[in-house]
Amino acid sequence: MGSNPHLIPPEALSGLLGSDGLSIVDASWYLPAQNRDARAEFLEGHIPGAVFFDQDAVVDPAASLPHSLPSPEVFAAAVGRLGIRETDSIVVYDGMGLFSAPRVWWLFRTFGAKDVRILDGGFPDWRAAGLTIRSGEAVLQPRQFTPHFDAGAVVALAEMREHVSAGDVQIADARSRERFEGRAPEPRAGVRSGHMPGARSLPFTELVADGRLKPSEGLRQAFAGAGLDPAAPVVTSCGSGVTAAVISLALASLGNDAAKLYDGSWTEWGSASDTPVETGPAPVRP
Incomplete structure (x- = not known):
C-alpha cells in the first residue's frame, strides 16, 4: 500500500x-x-x-x-x-x-x-x-x-445538534454495530445506548484487515455498505473520539480531506439529557 x-x-x-x-x-x-x-x-x-x-x-x-x-x-x-x-x-x-x-x-x-x-x-x-x-x-x-x-476539522456539541436537526451532513459512527443499534450497553456509566438520528453505522473494524487499512476498493465497499458517500461531507464519531479517526483516515485515503470529527462523540451525546437518540439499525437508503 x-x-x-x-x-x-x-x-x-x-x-x-x-x-x-x-x-x-x-x-x-x-x-x-x-x-x-x-x-x-x-x-x-x-x-x-x-x-x-x-x-x-x-x-x-x-x-x-x-x-x-x-x-x-x-x-x-x-x-x-x-x-x-x-x-x-x-x-x-x-x-x-x-x-x-x-x-x-x-x-x-x-x-x-x-x-x-x-x-x-x-x-x-x-x-x-x-x-x-x-x-x-x-x-x-x-x-x-x-x-x-484547523478549527474546521472539529465539530463541537452545538454544531452537532444543528447537523442532526438539519440532516445536512453524513454522520459515520465507528462503534460496533451492537452499540450503534442499542443492543449492547455503553462501557461508560450514565451513557445512553443507541445512535444519533441520521447516523450510519460503519464499525472501524470494517476498514481494517490484519492490522492494516484496507486497500481503496475495500474501503469503498465498506462505505457503500454503510450507505455513505466518501466523496461527500462527513462527520465521524465513535465512543470518545479515538476510532472515529480511523474513518477519517479512510476518507483521506480516498481523497476526502475535508471530513470533520465530532470530538465529544457518543460519550458526550449519549450523556446529555436532551439529545435525541435512536436505536435499531439505520434505515436502508433507496
Missing part, C-alpha cells in the same frame, strides 16, 4: 531512522477491557527514536469528557516537550496495527503539521519484519512546535 500517501511501510521507515527532521510517535492506547498497558509496552520495546504520546494526558485539562481536544497551546507544549516540530516528518504507530494511531495522526494534522503518516501495520508488522527494537525511556530533546489550528 505504498501508494497511499498517508501510510509508510515498515521497511521504508527503517531506512529513514536517524534522519534529521524525522519524528516517530508511539500512539498506543487501549480500552480497559483489552488489559494492556501502553506505556509499559513502550518501555519494553519500541521503534528506535520513538517517543510515547499519552492520549489520556494530552487533553483539555478542564474537560470532563475523555480525550477532549486540547487547546493549541496545550498540544504544542506537550509535543514540543517530546521533541516534535510542526515542520517534521511525523510517523505515528500503535501496538495493535491500526487502532489508536489515527487519532494522533488526526491531532497533528489538525494542529498544523503537514507531513504526517501512519506506519502501515503498526508495531506488530515492524516486529514481524525483524526490524530493530529499542527498550527503555525515550531520550527527549525539546523543540518548538508552532500550532496552526
Whole structure:
C-alpha cells in the first residue's frame, strides 16, 4: 500500500531512522477491557527514536469528557516537550496495527503539521519484519512546535445538534454495530445506548484487515455498505473520539480531506439529557 500517501511501510521507515527532521510517535492506547498497558509496552520495546504520546494526558485539562481536544497551546507544549516540530516528518504507530494511531495522526494534522503518516501495520508488522527494537525511556530533546489550528476539522456539541436537526451532513459512527443499534450497553456509566438520528453505522473494524487499512476498493465497499458517500461531507464519531479517526483516515485515503470529527462523540451525546437518540439499525437508503 505504498501508494497511499498517508501510510509508510515498515521497511521504508527503517531506512529513514536517524534522519534529521524525522519524528516517530508511539500512539498506543487501549480500552480497559483489552488489559494492556501502553506505556509499559513502550518501555519494553519500541521503534528506535520513538517517543510515547499519552492520549489520556494530552487533553483539555478542564474537560470532563475523555480525550477532549486540547487547546493549541496545550498540544504544542506537550509535543514540543517530546521533541516534535510542526515542520517534521511525523510517523505515528500503535501496538495493535491500526487502532489508536489515527487519532494522533488526526491531532497533528489538525494542529498544523503537514507531513504526517501512519506506519502501515503498526508495531506488530515492524516486529514481524525483524526490524530493530529499542527498550527503555525515550531520550527527549525539546523543540518548538508552532500550532496552526484547523478549527474546521472539529465539530463541537452545538454544531452537532444543528447537523442532526438539519440532516445536512453524513454522520459515520465507528462503534460496533451492537452499540450503534442499542443492543449492547455503553462501557461508560450514565451513557445512553443507541445512535444519533441520521447516523450510519460503519464499525472501524470494517476498514481494517490484519492490522492494516484496507486497500481503496475495500474501503469503498465498506462505505457503500454503510450507505455513505466518501466523496461527500462527513462527520465521524465513535465512543470518545479515538476510532472515529480511523474513518477519517479512510476518507483521506480516498481523497476526502475535508471530513470533520465530532470530538465529544457518543460519550458526550449519549450523556446529555436532551439529545435525541435512536436505536435499531439505520434505515436502508433507496
